[in-house]
Amino acid sequence: MSKTPPSKGPQGPSRRAVLAGSAALTASLFTPKSLLAQDFPTAEVNTTGLAVTDDTVTVGILHSITGTMAISETGSVQAEKLAISQINAQGGILGRKIEVIQEDGASDWPTFAEKARKLLVNDKVASVMGCWTSASRKAVLPVFEQHNGFLYYPTFYEGLEESPNVIYTGQEATQQIIAGLDWVKETKGANSFYLLGSDYIWPRTSNKIARKHIENFLGGKVVGEDYYPLGHTQFNSVINKIRLKKPDVIYAIVVGGSNVAFYKQLKAAGIDMTAEDPILLTISVTEDEILGIGGENMEGAYACMKYFQSLDNENNLAFVSAFKEMWGDDIVIGDVTQAAYLGPWLWKAAVEKAGSFDVDKVRAASPGIELTTAPEGYVKVHENHHLWSKTRVGLAKLDGQYDVVFETEELVEPDPFPEGYQ
Amino acid sequence: MTFSKNSLFTRQELIGFIVLAAIIFLLLPAVLDNFRLNLFGKYLTYAFVAVGLALCWGAGGILSLGQGVFFGLGGYCMAMFLKLEASTPENTSIQSTPGIPDFMDWNQLTELPFWWVPFHSLTIALIAVVIVPVTFALIIGVAMFRRRVGGVYFAIITQAFAAILTILIIGQQGFTGGVNGITDLRTLKGWDIRTDEAKEVLYFVNAFLLFGVLLIAQFVRKSKLGRILIAMRDQEDRVRFSGYDVASFKIFIFCLGAAFAGIGGAMFTLQVGFMSPTLVGIVPSIEMVIFCAVGGRLSILGAVYGALLVNWAKTSFSESFPELWLFGLGGLFIAVVMLFPNGLAGIWTEQIMPRITKLWAARAGAVAPIPATSTEEEGAI
Numbered sequence: 001m002s003k004t005p006p007s008k009g010p011q012g013p014s015r016r017a018v019l020a021g022s023a024a025l026t027a028s029l030f031t032p033k034s035l036l037a038q039d040f041p042t043a044e045v046n047t048t049g050l051a052v053t054d055d056t057v058t059v060g061i062l063h064s065i066t067g068t069m070a071i072s073e074t075g076s077v078q079a080e081k082l083a084i085s086q087i088n089a090q091g092g093i094l095g096r097k098i099e100v101i102q103e104d105g106a107s108d109w110p111t112f113a114e115k116a117r118k119l120l121v122n123d124k125v126a127s128v129m130g131c132w133t134s135a136s137r138k139a140v141l142p143v144f145e146q147h148n149g150f151l152y153y154p155t156f157y158e159g160l161e162e163s164p165n166v167i168y169t170g171q172e173a174t175q176q177i178i179a180g181l182d183w184v185k186e187t188k189g190a191n192s193f194y195l196l197g198s199d200y201i202w203p204r205t206s207n208k209i210a211r212k213h214i215e216n217f218l219g220g221k222v223v224g225e226d227y228y229p230l231g232h233t234q235f236n237s238v239i240n241k242i243r244l245k246k247p248d249v250i251y252a253i254v255v256g257g258s259n260v261a262f263y264k265q266l267k268a269a270g271i272d273m274t275a276e277d278p279i280l281l282t283i284s285v286t287e288d289e290i291l292g293i294g295g296e297n298m299e300g301a302y303a304c305m306k307y308f309q310s311l312d313n314e315n316n317l318a319f320v321s322a323f324k325e326m327w328g329d330d331i332v333i334g335d336v337t338q339a340a341y342l343g344p345w346l347w348k349a350a351v352e353k354a355g356s357f358d359v360d361k362v363r364a365a366s367p368g369i370e371l372t373t374a375p376e377g378y379v380k381v382h383e384n385h386h387l388w389s390k391t392r393v394g395l396a397k398l399d400g401q402y403d404v405v406f407e408t409e410e411l412v413e414p415d416p417f418p419e420g421y422q
Numbered sequence: 423m424t425f426s427k428n429s430l431f432t433r434q435e436l437i438g439f440i441v442l443a444a445i446i447f448l449l450l451p452a453v454l455d456n457f458r459l460n461l462f463g464k465y466l467t468y469a470f471v472a473v474g475l476a477l478c479w480g481a482g483g484i485l486s487l488g489q490g491v492f493f494g495l496g497g498y499c500m501a502m503f504l505k506l507e508a509s510t511p512e513n514t515s516i517q518s519t520p521g522i523p524d525f526m527d528w529n530q531l532t533e534l535p536f537w538w539v540p541f542h543s544l545t546i547a548l549i550a551v552v553i554v555p556v557t558f559a560l561i562i563g564v565a566m567f568r569r570r571v572g573g574v575y576f577a578i579i580t581q582a583f584a585a586i587l588t589i590l591i592i593g594q595q596g597f598t599g600g601v602n603g604i605t606d607l608r609t610l611k612g613w614d615i616r617t618d619e620a621k622e623v624l625y626f627v628n629a630f631l632l633f634g635v636l637l638i639a640q641f642v643r644k645s646k647l648g649r650i651l652i653a654m655r656d657q658e659d660r661v662r663f664s665g666y667d668v669a670s671f672k673i674f675i676f677c678l679g680a681a682f683a684g685i686g687g688a689m690f691t692l693q694v695g696f697m698s699p700t701l702v703g704i705v706p707s708i709e710m711v712i713f714c715a716v717g718g719r720l721s722i723l724g725a726v727y728g729a730l731l732v733n734w735a736k737t738s739f740s741e742s743f744p745e746l747w748l749f750g751l752g753g754l755f756i757a758v759v760m761l762f763p764n765g766l767a768g769i770w771t772e773q774i775m776p777r778i779t780k781l782w783a784a785r786a787g788a789v790a791p792i793p794a795t796s797t798e799e800e801g802a803i
Contacts, residue, residue: 066748103744104740104744108700109602109603110464110696111740113695113696114464114737118457121456135602138605139605139698142607142608158528160528199593200592200600200602201525204529204595205528208530
C-alpha cells in the first residue's frame with residue numbers, strides 16, 4: 001500500500017478548475033467570474049455531435065428510482081441534481097446551462113444497458129452521472145465503451161476495473177479497507193478477525209483484500225469467513241460461531257436489508273458493540289443504512305469510508321445545509337451521496353480545463369483535476385480514473401450519525417489492481 | 423385456394439400471420455432508427471417465451487411461472503460461448519490466470535471448470551441453447567406430470583425452480599459471474615456483435631427464428647396434438663379415460679415451450695450483450711406470463727403482440743415519466759384484464775374480425791367460405 005502526498009503533478013492544479021471549484025459552495029459570498037458562451041463557439045467545443053447548443057449542454061442521470069435499489073440510489077440522484085443546480089446558478093459550464101435527462105434503471109441491469117444506450121445514442125448526452133451497484137455498472141460498461149460516453153460512477157466498489165470511459169468518484173476496495181485495518185490493529189491491538197458479508201462480488205473481493213492484508217501485512221489471523229445471500233435475514237448461526245471463535249474484530253460487509261436483521265440479532269444475542277468486545281468494523285453501513293437499522297442497534301460500531309455527514313469543515317457544512325435546503329431537513333447524507341455530488345463538479349472542471357465537451361478531450365483533461373471544495377476535503381483525479389481521497393473511521397452514535405475518530409494524514413492512492421492482494 | 427379445417431391456416435389466421443410479418447419485417451425496420459430497432463429486437467426475444475406460454479398455458483392449461491429459467495439457461499449457454507471467445511489470453515493479460523473469463527479470475531479460479539470447456543465450440547453451444555432447457559424441462563415435467571401435479575401446485579413449484587436457479591447462479595459466482603452475470607460479450611466467431619450493422623442483422627435473424635417458432639406453434643395447434651391439449655385443458659379426466667397418456671402430452675408441450683424460451687434467451691444475449699440472473703428469477707418469469715396474458719393467452723400471435731406492446735409501453739412510459747411509470751404500467755394491466763379478458767387477441771377476434779368477415783361476405787356474395795370461427799375460444803388465432 002502506498003500513501004503518497006498529493007504532488008502538484010505535471011499539470012498542476014488548473015487555475016480555472018480551482019477558481020470555479022472554490023466558487024462552488026461559497027457562491028453567496030462572491031460572484032464567480034463565469035465563462036461566457038460566446039468565448040467558446042459551439043462548433044469548437046463540440047466536434048462530435050453531442051447535445052450542446054449555444055446556451056445549453058445536456059447530461060444524463062441514470063439511477064434506479066424504482067425497484068429494490070431505489071432507496072439507495074435516491075440520495076445519489078439528489079446530490080447530482082443539487083450539484084447541477086449550483087453549477088447552473090454560477091453560470092453553467094463554458095457559459096452553458098446544464099440540462100438533465102433523467103432515466104430510470106429500475107433496479108434491473110438490462111434496463112440500465114437500454115437506458116444508457118438511449119442516453120448516448122438518442123439524446124447524445126455529453127456525460128452521464130449514474131449507476132450504483134456493480135452489476136449495473138458492468139451492464140452499461142460495454143455501451144459506454146462502444147459509443148464513447150463518459151460516466152461518473154459514485155459507489156465505493158471492488159476495484160478490478162479501469163475503464164477509459166468511467167470516472168470512479170467512490171473509493172475502490174483497497175482505499176477503503178487497508179487504512180481501516182491498520183487503524184484497528186494499531187489503536188485497538190486487534191489480532192483475530194471474523195470476516196462476513198453478503199454473497200456477491202464486492203464483499204467477496206473486499207474480504208479477499210482484507211484477508212491478504214491481515215495475514216501478510218498485519219500478522220493477524222482470520223478465524224472465520226462467511227457469506228449470505230442478498231436479502232438474508234437469519235444471522236443467528238453465524239453469531240453463535242462468532243461467539244465461539246471470540247475474534248477481536250467482526251469485519252462485516254453485509255448490504256441492504258440484511259443489515260437490519262444482522263445488527264438487531266447481534267444486539268439481541270448480547271454482543272454489546274459499545275463495549276468493543278468484539279469490535280465491529282464495517283465498510284458497508286453509511287448514515288443511510290442506519291436509518292433502517294436504527295441508531296440504538298448500531299451504536300458503538302465503527303465504519304470505515306471516506307465521508308461522514310458529521311465531517312467538520314467549511315465545505316461540508318455548506319454542502320449539508322444546501323442539501324437540506326433542497327431536499328428537506330430530515331435527510332441524511334451518506335458516503336455515496338457525497339461521492340455522487342462530486343461527479344458534476346469534476347466533469348465541469350475537466351470540461352473547462354479541456355475547453356471542450358468532446359469526450360476524448362475531457363478524458364485527456366481528467367487526470368490531475370483537483371477539487372478543493374469537495375465536502376470530504378481535497379480530492380484529485382488519478383491517472384487510473386479513481387480519486388485520491390482520505391480514508392476515515394467513524395464511531396456510530398445513538399442518533400444515527402458517526403463521530404469521526406480517525407482520518408489518514410495523507411490522501412490514499414487508488415489502486416484498482418492491487419499487487420499482492422489478488 | 424380453399425381453407426379447409428385441415429390446412430395449416432384458416433384465411434383469417436393467414437391474414438394474421440401476414441400482417442405480423444409485414445409489421446416485423448417491413449414496418450418496424452422502415453420507421454425505427456437503429457437504437458429503437460434493437461430495442462424491438464430485445465422485445466421480440468421475450469415473444470419466444472410468450473409463444474411457448476400460449477401453447478403451455480393457453481392451449482394446454484399448464485401455467486408455468488418459471489419460464490425465466492429456460493430463457494436464462496438458453497441465454498447463459500450462448501453467453502458462455504461468447505465469454506470464452508472474448509477471454510483470449512491477449513484480452514485478459516492483466517489477470518492472474520490469463521485466458522479464463524474475468525469473473526473467474528476475480529474469484530481465485532485458476533483454470534476453466536470442466537463443464538465450461540465444451541462451450542469453446544459454437545456448434546455445441548447452439549445445441550446446448552435448446553437441449554439444456556429441454557432437458558431441464560423434461561426432468562421437471564416427468565417429476566411433476568407423472569405424479570399428476572398440476573394447476574396451482576405446478577405453478578408454485580416452477581416458481582420455486584426460478585428462485586433456486588437464481589440463488590444458485592448468484593451463489594456460485596466463480597463459475598457463473600454471480601449477480602453481475604456474464605458481461606462484456608464482444609464477438610461471435612470474430613464478428614463484432616456490438617456494431618449497428620450487427621444489431622440490424624441480429625434483428626432479422628431473430629425475426630426469422632420467431633416466425634419459425636410461430637409456424638411450429640401453429641402446426642401444433644392445428645394438429646391432433648393441439649386438439650388433445652385443449653381437451654385436456656378443459657376436461658383432463660375425460661381425456662385420460664379415453665385412453666390418452668395425459669402426462670406425456672403435457673411433458674411434450676412443456677419441453678417445447680422450454681425450447682422456445684431457450685432460443686429467445688440466446689437471442690437476448692446476442693442482442694443485449696450480456697446475461698444476468700435478473701432475467702432468470704421470479705419477477706421476469708411472471709412478467710413473461712403478463713406478456714402472454716395481455717396478448718391473449720389463447721393466441722400465439724397475440725402473445726407476440728403482447729410482448730411487443732408491454733415492453734414498448736415499459737420503455738416509453740419510463741422515458742416520459744421516470745418517477746411514475748410503474749403506475750401507468752400497472753394501470754395498463756388492470757385495464758386489459760378487466761376490459762378484455764382474452765387480451766389483444768380477444769379484441770381482434772371478437773370485435774374486429776367479425777366485422778371484416780361481414781364486409782368480405784357482403785362483397786363476395788353469400789357463397790364466400792366462412793372460416794370456422796364457431797367456437798368462441800378456439801377461434802382465436
